[in-house]
Amino acid sequence: MxxxxxxxxxxxxxxxxxxxxxxxxxxxxxxxxxxxxxxxxxxxxxxxxxxxxxxxxxxxxxxxxxxxxxxxxxxxxxxxxxxxxxxxxxxxxxxxxxxxxxxxxxxxxxxxxxxxxxxxxxxxxxxxxxxxxxxxxxxxxxxxxxxxxxxxxxxxxxxxxxxxxxxxxxxxxxxxxxxxxxxxxxxxxxxxxxxxxxxxxxxxxxxxAVEVLSRSPRPAGDRPALAEADVVVVGGRGTGGDFSGVEDLADALGGAVGATRVATDEGWAPRALQVGQTGVTISPRLYVGAGVSGAVHHRGGMAASGTVVAINTDPDAPIFEHADIAVVADATTLLPALAEEVRARRSRETG
The missing domain is CATH 3.40.50.620 (HUPs)
Incomplete structure (x- = not known):
């Protein structure tokens, strides 16, 4: 047979x-x-x-x-x-x-x-x-x-x-x-x-022909791997280089931190965190874009996301056309408040 x-x-x-x-x-x-x-x-x-x-x-x-x-x-x-x-x-x-x-x-x-x-x-x-x-x-x-x-x-x-x-x-x-x-x-x-x-x-x-002489593993953090995370908070040009709010919200949600190509080119975030056609392709259940304009090469890396939340001071930002929730606000001000609210709600739920 x-x-x-x-x-x-x-x-x-x-x-x-x-x-x-x-x-x-x-x-x-x-x-x-x-x-x-x-x-x-x-x-x-x-x-x-x-x-x-x-x-x-x-x-x-x-x-x-x-x-x-x-x-x-x-x-x-x-x-x-x-x-x-x-x-x-x-x-x-x-x-x-x-x-x-x-x-x-x-x-x-x-x-x-x-x-x-x-x-x-x-x-x-x-x-x-x-x-x-x-x-x-x-x-x-x-x-x-x-x-x-x-x-x-x-x-x-x-x-x-x-x-x-x-x-x-x-x-x-x-x-x-x-x-x-x-x-x-x-x-x-x-x-x-x-x-x-x-x-x-x-x-x-x-x-x-290639001989590995030594290997130094990248230190593992508490955040999930970018490509596998269910929640990803991405920082873009609108953060002005301040990723503290991005990281704070990601930690509150138990998610990963990502960045746009502009942010990595400026040295605000490691290249390994770049999301887009020339970076990492992600498909989280929740994507939060903070100060992200939504350029086509970035959308190519996050188009498979479930719920898309976009925060930008420009009401005409291209990413708003692809967002489920669009917030016209300064991300550097809004993100800490969101993180605080997430932690407060989780504390009430577990308390």
Whole structure:
């Protein structure tokens, strides 16, 4: 009996946890598997010994087969190393047989892995997709993978059909999860029946040519990661460089701090906090823009936000056209008052 077509999902992790993108990617994979009779495989960068993550999260998230890939010289605690992630997916593809689709998170690293994987396999690739489906051929064939994505800062919505046998799609997991996309179908396979297949891979010449001499982890703060936060408070030119109110409100809401390109160019915030087409793409449930004008390149990075609150002294600011709540006010004055009110209400609720 021929093996069922497979969808392979790259699980991005920072041990001892996997990132939120894993559940959204697995949910998308299982919807396709349920509708088209596919198998779901996960690829996980790890080590073939008792690390506690040998089995990966795939079983818990309903994978049929889990591929734990030990890449020589790779840090098993960090799956975003591009060379290691690439080898993990290639190992899984070699073992699955007729793979039809590879799903990755549309992060900086995920998009690079997608491009390098496409070059290595000759597959068609789509990055920044908001959803993925399979459309059957009129002649009764196996159909094409079709990815939906917005372009030109959300001005257009496109459908990209991949005509190659293997499709590679880097999915914007926040957009996919905005409509219960992170919820697994009820009929996903049990973790108890998900076999684990271990692989050992040598790095490719390009990866082996780089030697890591030392690593200094960025100090972890109490705020959630920008790309994964449910609440993000973004400061722009209107803050005048004073991010104290932005940080105060973010801490009161339990959210992350972001910045526009102008704010990072001016040195008011680290480049890692830049939200936009050339920065981080976010999809929080609540976005608060403080002194943000709403330039098209910034909107391209936050268009998938749930509720958008915009604060600006200019009543004609472009961001107001995309806001659910528009407040014409000085952000530097309003933000501390909002933070104080949030803390007061939470204190009353818990008291």
């Amino acid at each position: 021929a093996a069922a077509p497979a969808v392979v999902v790259l699980i991005d992790h920072r041990d001892p946890r996997w990132l939120r993108s894993a559940s959204a990617l697995l949910a998308a994979a299982h919807r396709l598997a349920r509708d088209h009779g596919w198998d779901v495989h996960t690829a996980w960068v790890g080590h073939d010994h008792g690390h506690g993550h040998d089995h990966g999260p795939g079983g818990e998230l309903g994978a049929a087969v889990q591929h734990v890939v030990d890449v020589e010289g790779a840090d098993p605690h960090l799956a975003s190393t591009v060379s290691a992630a690439l080898e993990a997916v290639v190992a899984a593809l070699d073992a699955t047989g007729p793979a039809r689709l590879v799903l990755l998170p549309s992060t900086f690293e995920g998009r690079e892995v997608a491009a390098r994987l496409a070059a290595a396999t000759g597959a068609g690739v789509v990055v920044g997709a908001s959803s993925v489906t399979v459309e059957e051929d009129d002649d009764g064939g196996s159909g094409h993978v079709v990815a939906q994505k917005s372009v030109l800062a959300g001005s257009w919505h496109t459908r990209c059909a991949v005509t190659s046998e293997l499709a590679i799609v880097a999915l914007d997991t926040g957009a996919a999860g905005s409509a219960d996309g992170a919820s697994l179908p009820q009929d996903t396979p049990s973790a108890a029946v998900a076999p684990v297949v271990h692989h050992h891979r040598a790095p490719r010449p390009a990866g082996a």
